[in-house]
Amino acid sequence: xxxxxxxxxxxxxxxxxxxxxxxxxxxxxxxxxxxxxxxxxxxxxxxxxxxxxxxxxxxxxxxxxxxxxxxxxxxxxxxxxxxxxxxxxxxxxxxxxxxxxxxxxxxxxxxxxxxxxxxxxxxxxxxxxxxxxxxxxxxxxxxxxxxxxxxxxxxxxxxxxxxxxxxxxxxxxxxxxxxxxxxxxxxxxxxxxxxxxxxxxxxxxxxxxxxxxxxxxxxxxxxxxxxxxxxxxxxxxxxxxxxxxxxxxxxxxxxxxxxxxxxxxxxxxxxxxxxxxxxxxxxxxxxxxxxxxxxxxxxxxxxxxxxxxxxxxxxxxxxxxxxxxxxxxxxxxxxxxxxxxxxxxxxxxxxxxxxxxxxxxxxxxxxxxxxxxxxxxxxxxxxxxxxxxxxxxxxxxxxxxxxxxxxxxxxxxxxxxxxxxxxxxxxxxxxxxxxxxxxxxxxxxxxxx
Numbered sequence: 308x309x310x311x312x313x314x315x316x317x318x319x320x321x322x323x324x325x326x327x328x329x330x331x332x333x334x335x336x337x338x339x340x341x342x343x344x345x346x347x348x349x350x351x352x353x354x355x356x357x358x359x360x361x362x363x364x365x366x367x368x369x370x371x372x373x374x375x376x377x378x379x380x381x382x383x384x385x386x387x388x389x390x391x392x393x394x395x396x397x398x399x400x401x402x403x404x405x406x407x408x409x410x411x412x413x414x415x416x417x418x419x420x421x422x423x424x425x426x427x428x429x430x431x432x433x434x435x436x437x438x439x440x441x442x443x444x445x446x447x448x449x450x451x452x453x454x455x456x457x458x459x460x461x462x463x464x465x466x467x468x469x470x471x472x473x474x475x476x477x478x479x480x481x482x483x484x485x486x487x488x489x490x491x492x493x494x495x496x497x498x499x500x501x502x503x504x505x506x507x508x509x510x511x512x513x514x515x516x517x518x519x520x521x522x523x524x525x526x527x528x529x530x531x532x533x534x535x536x537x538x539x540x541x542x543x544x545x546x547x548x549x550x551x552x553x554x555x556x557x558x559x560x561x562x563x564x565x566x567x568x569x570x571x572x573x574x575x576x577x578x579x580x581x582x583x584x585x586x587x588x589x590x591x592x593x594x595x596x597x598x599x600x601x602x603x604x605x606x607x608x609x610x611x612x613x614x615x616x617x618x619x620x621x622x623x624x625x626x627x628x629x630x631x632x633x634x635x636x637x638x639x640x641x642x643x644x645x646x647x648x649x650x651x652x653x654x655x656x657x658x659x660x661x662x663x664x665x666x667x668x669x670x671x672x673x674x675x676x677x678x679x680x681x682x683x684x685x686x687x688x689x690x691x692x693x694x695x696x697x698x699x700x701x702x703x704x705x706x707x708x709x710x711x712x713x714x715x716x717x718x719x720x721x722x723x724x725x726x727x728x729x730x731x732x733x734x735x736x737x738x739x740x741x742x743x744x745x746x747x748x749x750x751x752x753x754x755x756x
Contacts, residue, residue: 311614311621315598319625321464323594325451328467330586332474336496339478347493350429353421354437354497361406361441363554368398369448371546373597374604374684375538376456381608387538392453394538399449403442410438429493436494440501443508450511455601462514466507473503548688552679552695559699563718566706570715577657580648581641584658585665588633592673595625596680603684615685622677630673634666657715664719671726675733682737690736698729 333355340347372395379387410417414434418427451463477499484490491498567578599622606614641662645655675698679691702725709717709724 311602311618312625314602315595315618315621315625318458318460318598318601319591319594321460322455322597323591325460325464325467326590326594327587328464328471330583330590332471332500335471335474335478336500339482340493340496343482343492346424346426346429349422349426350418350433350493351496353418353426353430354433357410357417357434358437358441358444359557360554361410363550363557364402364406365445365448365550366553367543367546367550368395368402368445369452369546370549370600371542371544372449373452373456373601374545375542376453377458377601377604377684378608380457381605381611383609390534390538391456391542394535394542395449395453397535398539398542399445403445406445407438407441410434410441414438432492432494433497436497436501440497440504443501443504447504447508447511450508450515453515455597456604458601458605460598460601462511466511466514469510470503470507473506474499477502545684545688548679548683548692551692555695555699559703562703563706563721566710566718567715570710570718573651573653574657574715576649576651576654577645577659578661580645580654581658581661581665584644584648584662585637585669588629588637588669589672589676591629591633592626592676595622595629596676598680599677600680600684603681607685615681619678619681622681623674626673626677627670629677630670633669633673637662637665637669660716661719664716665722667720667723668726671723671730675726675729678730678733678737682733687737691733694729694732694736697732698725701725701728 336355337348337351340351372391375391376388376395379385379391411434415427415431418430418434421427422430447466451466454460454462478496479485480488481491481495481499482493483495564575564578567574599618603615603618606618641659642655645658645662649655649658679695682688683691702721704721705724706718706721709720711717713720
C-alpha cells in the first residue's frame with residue numbers, strides 16, 4: 308500500500324492544478340466583462356452554465372477513454388489500446404458535431420429561454436462564437452484523457468496552464484480593445500476563449516506527434532483497425548457512470564439553488580461565494596478520483612486483484628485526510644476568505660454559515676468521490692450511479708424538510724445528509740468484493756477479446 312500512496316499523490320497533484328485552472332478560466336472571463344454591465348455578466352454566466360451542462364456528455368467520452376486505455380495498457384493489449392484511441396477520436400468528432408451544430412443554430416432561442424432584452428442579445432452573440440468552438444473543448448478533453456490513460460498527468464496540467472496564460476492576455480485585448488484591436492465586448496470574451504483553446508490544442512497535437520521514449524500503442528499488422536465500433540461502445544459504457552453522476556449533481560445543485568432563493572438575495576449571494584470557495588477543496592477530491600480511477604483501471608486490466616485491494620485502501624486513506632483537512636479549513640478560514648469577496652454583512656453571514664456547515668459534508672463527500680473513481684473504473688458503475696441518485700434524492704428531501712425547521716441552514720445541512728446516505732450505499736452496494744470481482748472480469752474480457 309505504501310507504493311500506492313506516493314503514486315496517487317504524484318498523479319493527483321497535476322490533475323488538481325488542471326481542474327482548478329478550469330475554474331480560474333471562468334473567473335477570468337467574468338472579471339473582464341464585469342465592467343460592461345449586468346447584461347454582459349449575465350450572458351457570460353449563462354454561457355458557463357450551458358457549457359457545464361454539456362460537460363456531462365463530454366465526460367462520458369473523455370472519462371471512458373482514460374479508463375479503457377488504462378485497462379488495455381494494464382493488460383498489455385496494444386491492439387485494444389490503438390482501437391480505443393481511434394474510437395475516442397471518432398466519438399469526439401460525432402459528439403462535438405451533435406452538440407455544436409444544433410447549439411449554434413438554436414443559440415438565440417437558448418439565450419431567450421433564460422434571459423431577455425440586452426442580456427439575451429449578448430448571450431446570443433457569445434454563443435455564436437462559443438458553440439462552433441465547443442469542438443475544441445471536446446477534443447482537448449479527449450486528448451487530455453489519452454495522456455492520462457497512458458500515465459501522463461503532467462502534460463494536461465501544462466496545457467491547461469498555457470490556456471489560462473493566453474486568456475490573461477487575450478481577454479482584456481479582445482473585450483476592451485487596445486490600439487488597432489477594436490473592443491468586441493461579450494463576443495470578444497468568447498473569441499478569447501476560443502483562440503486560447505485553439506492554440507492550446509495545437510500545442511497538444513504537436514506534443515502527441517512528438518517521438519517519445521515510451522512508444523505509443525500501435526496495432527500489429529492487420530490488427531487494431533477492426534473492432535473500433537465495439538471499442539467505442541466500451542468507452543461509452545465505461546464513461547457513462549461519470550457523466551451521469553456529474554449531470555445528476557448539476558441538476559440537484561440547480562434545485563438546491565432554487566431552495567436557497569426562497570430565503571432572499573443575501574442567501575443566494577452568500578451561497579454563490581461559499582460554493583466557489585468550496586470548489587478549491589472539492590477539486591482536490593476529484594483530482595484524487597481521476598488518479599485512482601486511472602490506476603485502478605490499469606490494475607484491473609492486468610487482473611491484479613491484490614494490488615486493487617491495496618489501491619482501494621490507499622485511496623480511502625488519502626480521501627479521509629483530504630476530507631478532514633478541507634473540513635478544518637472550511638471552519639477556520641470561512642470568515643477571512645469570505646471577507647475577500649464581500650463586505651456586505653448579510654451576504655457574509657450566509658457565506659460563513661454555508662462554509663461552516665460544509666465541515667459536516669466534506670469528509671463523507673471526499674470518500675464518496677474517491678471510492679466512486681476506484682469502483683467505476685473496475686466495473687461497478689451501475690451500483691454507483693444508483694447510490695448517487697438515491698443519495699442526491701435524500702439530499703434534496705433533507706434540505707427541503709430541514710429548511711422548514713432551521714431556515715437556510717437546513718439547506719446546508721441537507722448536503723451532509725445526502726453525502727452520508729450516498730457513502731452508506733456505496734459501501735453496501737460494493738461490499739461483496741467489488742474490486743476483486745472487477746479484476747477477474749477484466750481479465751476474462753481480455754481473454755475473450
